Amino acid sequence: MIVGIDFDNTLVDYEGLFHREAVRRGLVPSSTGRDKLSVRNALRQDGRDEDFTLLQGYVYGPGILEAPAYPGALDVVERLLAAGCSVYVISHKTRRPYRGPAYDLHEAARRWLEVRGFLAPGMLPPENVLLEPALDAKLRQIGTTGCSFFVDDLPEFLCHADFPPATERLLFDPLGHHAGEQSLRRFASWREIGAFLLGEGDGAARRS
Numbered sequence: 001m002i003v004g005i006d007f008d009n010t011l012v013d014y015e016g017l018f019h020r021e022a023v024r025r026g027l028v029p030s031s032t033g034r035d036k037l038s039v040r041n042a043l044r045q046d047g048r049d050e051d052f053t054l055l056q057g058y059v060y061g062p063g064i065l066e067a068p069a070y071p072g073a074l075d076v077v078e079r080l081l082a083a084g085c086s087v088y089v090i091s092h093k094t095r096r097p098y099r100g101p102a103y104d105l106h107e108a109a110r111r112w113l114e115v116r117g118f119l120a121p122g123m124l125p126p127e128n129v130l131l132e133p134a135l136d137a138k139l140r141q142i143g144t145t146g147c148s149f150f151v152d153d154l155p156e157f158l159c160h161a162d163f164p165p166a167t168e169r170l171l172f173d174p175l176g177h178h179a180g181e182q183s184l185r186r187f188a189s190w191r192e193i194g195a196f197l198l199g200e201g202d203g204a205a206r207r208s
C-alpha cells in the first residue's frame, strides 16, 4: 500500500499561527476567529488581500517552525511504515512566496519535517518528500508514485479533473468546514485516518 499525504494544513497545523502572527502585526483584533479562514476573511473584507499574502509568506516560511503537526499524524506515518507501506509527502508549493521577502519555502518545509520527526532514521526518506511548484506536477506525482490513497485538506484538489483515478481520495477536515461534502471520505482527525488505513476501524482499507 502506498499512501500520499499533502503537506500544508494536512500535516502542518497553521491555525493558531496565522491568528497569532496577524494579531502580532496589528492586522486583526485578537477577537477575530482563531482559524486561518477567519483571519483571511477578516483581511479580505477590508480589501487587504496583500496583507494576507505577506502573512502567508511568513507563516509558510520562517514562521513554520512554530506550527505543530496535527495530533497523531507522526504516529500514523510511523505505523504505516512499520506495516510495510510506502509513504510520500506530495505538496504543491512554490519555492518563494508570491510577494514579500524571498523566503525559501521548500527549505522551510523540509526543515519542519526534520524538526517534527518525519525524517528521523527509519521514518521518511528525504526523496519521498516531493514539493512541486505547479499543481499539475503534484497531480502527476500522485499517479507516478502509485499512491493507493491520498490525504488532502482541499476537496477541490481531490475532485480535480486530472486527479489520478486509481488513487482513493481521503479528505482531512479537522474543523468540519466540508461537512456537506458527500463524494469524498471525510476524516476529522489523524486518529481516524490511521484507523481507516491500518485496519482498526470500520471499512478498513487494508482488508479491502
Ligand SMILES: [Mg+2]
Pocket (backbone or CB within 6 Å): 006, 007, 008, 009, 010, 152, 153, 154
Ligand atoms: Mg493542503
